[in-house]
Amino acid sequence: MRKVFTLLLVLVLLGGATAALAEELRLYTWSEYMDEEKMPADFEKKFGIKVRLDIYENNEEMVAKLQAGGVNQYDIIVPSDYIMPILLNQKLIQPIDHAKIPNLKNLKPLFRETSYDPGNKYSVAYQWGTVGLMYRKDRVSDAAVQSWSVLFDANKQPGPFWLIDSVREMMGIALVYLGYDFNSTNPKELKAASDLLVATKKTKNCMGFKPGVGGKNDVVAGTAAAAIVYNGDAIQSVTENPDTLGFIIPKEGSEIWYDSMCIPSKAPNPDAAHLGL
Numbered sequence: 001m002r003k004v005f006t007l008l009l010v011l012v013l014l015g016g017a018t019a020a021l022a023e024e025l026r027l028y029t030w031s032e033y034m035d036e037e038k039m040p041a042d043f044e045k046k047f048g049i050k051v052r053l054d055i056y057e058n059n060e061e062m063v064a065k066l067q068a069g070g071v072n073q074y075d076i077i078v079p080s081d082y083i084m085p086i087l088l089n090q091k092l093i094q095p096i097d098h099a100k101i102p103n104l105k106n107l108k109p110l111f112r113e114t115s116y117d118p119g120n121k122y123s124v125a126y127q128w129g130t131v132g133l134m135y136r137k138d139r140v141s142d143a144a145v146q147s148w149s150v151l152f153d154a155n156k157q158p159g160p161f162w163l164i165d166s167v168r169e170m171m172g173i174a175l176v177y178l179g180y181d182f183n184s185t186n187p188k189e190l191k192a193a194s195d196l197l198v199a200t201k202k203t204k205n206c207m208g209f210k211p212g213v214g215g216k217n218d219v220v221a222g223t224a225a226a227a228i229v230y231n232g233d234a235i236q237s238v239t240e241n242p243d244t245l246g247f248i249i250p251k252e253g254s255e256i257w258y259d260s261m262c263i264p265s266k267a268p269n270p271d272a273a274h275l276g277l
Contacts, residue, residue, distance in 0.1 A: 023049060023050060024049065024050045024051070024052055024269065024272075025043065025049050025050070025051045025052070025075050025076070025269060025272045025273065025275075025276060026051075026052050026054070026073060026074045026075045026076075026267075026268065026269070027051055027052065027053050027054070027074070027075065027076045027276070028053075028054045028055075028056065028062065028065070028070065028073075028074040028076070028077045028078075029053065029054075029055065029056070029076075029077070029078045030055070030056065030057070030078060030259075031055045031056070031057055031211075031213050032213050032233065033078065036053055039051065040052075040053065043275075043276065047272075047275055049272050049275070054074070057165070057211035057213070057214075058165060058166050058211060059079055059080050059082070059083040059166070059168075060083075060167070062077060062079065062083075063079075063083060063086060063087070063092070066087075066092045066264060067090070067092070070264065071092055071264040071265045071266045071267070072264075072266045072268065073264075073268070074264050074267060075263065075264070075267045075268065075269045075270065075272055075273035075276075076261055076262070076263060076267075076273050076276050076277070077093070077261070077262050077263075077264060078126060078259055078260070078261055078262075079123075079259065079260060079262060080168075080257050080258070080259050081114065081116055081257055081258040081259075081260070082116075082168045082257075084116040084117060084122075084123065084260070085116060087122075087262065088116075088117075088122060091265055092264060092265055093122050093123075093262040093263060093264055093265055094122070094263050094264070094265045094266075094267065094270070095121050095122055096120070096121070096122060096123070096124065096262075096263060096274065096277060097274060098120070100271075100274035100275075100277075101124065101274060101277050104120060104124065107120070107124070107125055111125035111128075111258065112125075114258065117260070122262055123260035123261065123262045124260055124261045124262075124277045125258055125259075125260050126259050126260055126261050127258075127259045128256060128257060128258045128259070129230060129231045129232060129256070129257060130230075130231050130249060130254050130255060130256055130257065131164065131166075131169045131173070131212075131228060131229070131230055131231065131254050131255055131257070132228070132229070132231055132234065132247055132248055132249040132250070132254055133145055133148075133150070133151075133226055133227075133228055133229075133247065133248055133249075133250060134215070134216055134219050134226065134227050134228075134229045134233070134234040134237070134238070134245065134246070134247045135150075135158070135219065135225060135226040135227075135245070135246050135247075135248075136219060136222065136224075136225050136226070136244060136245060136246075137243070137244055137245065137246050138244060139158050139159055139225040139226075140158040140159075140225055140226055140246075142246065144156060144158065145226070145246065145248050145250065146248070146250060146251050147177075147250050147251055147252065148173060148176075148177040148250045148252050149177070150226065150250075151163070151200060151206075151226065151228075152174070152177055152196060152200055154200075154203045154205075157203060157205040157206075158205075158225040158226060159205055159224075159225035159226075160205055160207050160223065160224050160225055161205055161206060161207065161224055161225055161226040161227060162206075162207055162208070162209070162210040162214070162215035162218060162224055162226075162227035162228065163197070163200070163201070163206065163208065163209045163210075163227075163228055164209065164210070164211070164212055164215060164227070164228040164229065165209040165210050165211045165212075166211075166212075168255075169228070169254075169255060170197060170209070170228070171190070171193050171194070171197070172254070172255050173228065173252075173254060173255075174193035174194075174196045174197050175189060175190075175193045176252045176253045176254070177196070177252050178192055178193060178196065179252075180192075180193070182253070182254075182255055207224065210227070212227075212228075212229040212230040212233050213229075213233055215227030215228065215229050216229045216233040216234060216237055219237075219245065220237050220241070220245065229247075231247070234247035235247060261276070261277050263277075
């Protein structure tokens with residue numbers, strides 16, 4: 001899963017009455033993010049509503065789909081914290097009805113008063129986690145992966161590797177590697193981070209940018225020596241292959257992300273959506 005082994009913040013599949021609900025709940029979510037067989041089956045068993053899952057690999061893909069008419073097609077989306085201002089400013093999501101979400105009280109205060117949606121007017125926090133470096137122990141030493149220089153310094157690169165296909169994560173990691181704030185808005189610092197990524201992309205070992213799941217799969221298969229991936233993707237594979245695979249947050253640091261569940265502005269089945277929040 002993209003972020004399995006992160007803290008589950010909301011008890012899904014619980015909610016209010018089921019009267020007069022549609023026959024299908026349309027969920028647009030990350031690939032390998034939740035059990036794609038058990039979750040729909042459990043939901044249908046409890047509420048008598050089928051679940052249809054559509055998958056995306058990054059927030060930008062999800063937003064583009066909503067802008068192209070997806071607000072009419074989906075009942076629940078699972079955006080990350082940094083993309084929330086776009087969803088709100090473009091009116092792509094609708095307010096939620098707290099009376100229909102009794103388990104909202106189970107959220108820690110930290111997740112009820114987020115900077116992007118104080119009071120959970122439009123979102124319900126779902127999971128949190130980070131992004132780090134997944135690597136093959138037979139090709140990269142534990143000492144080498146202590147710093148992001150293992151990728152950004154051409155002389156230290158261990159072989160073929162993937163950067164993650166996410167602007168937010170990649171720019172932030174480049175910024176902290178250079179000694180700047182992950183959330184810097186300083187034009188000179190942003191340009192320095194951008195220049196570093198361009199230079200890294202041009203090195204012979206960099207295979208480019210790939211979603212976390214794809215990068216993880218290539219490290220597992222051995223076609224890549226390392227990849228920047230979401231913690232859940234990595235930890236699941238590392239747990240299964242601890243002698244071969246490793247995962248680390250290099251010393252310069254990384255991000256902490258929150259993902260939430262939201263209802264698109266023109267969701268066809270908003271009442272059913274509240275049952276899944």
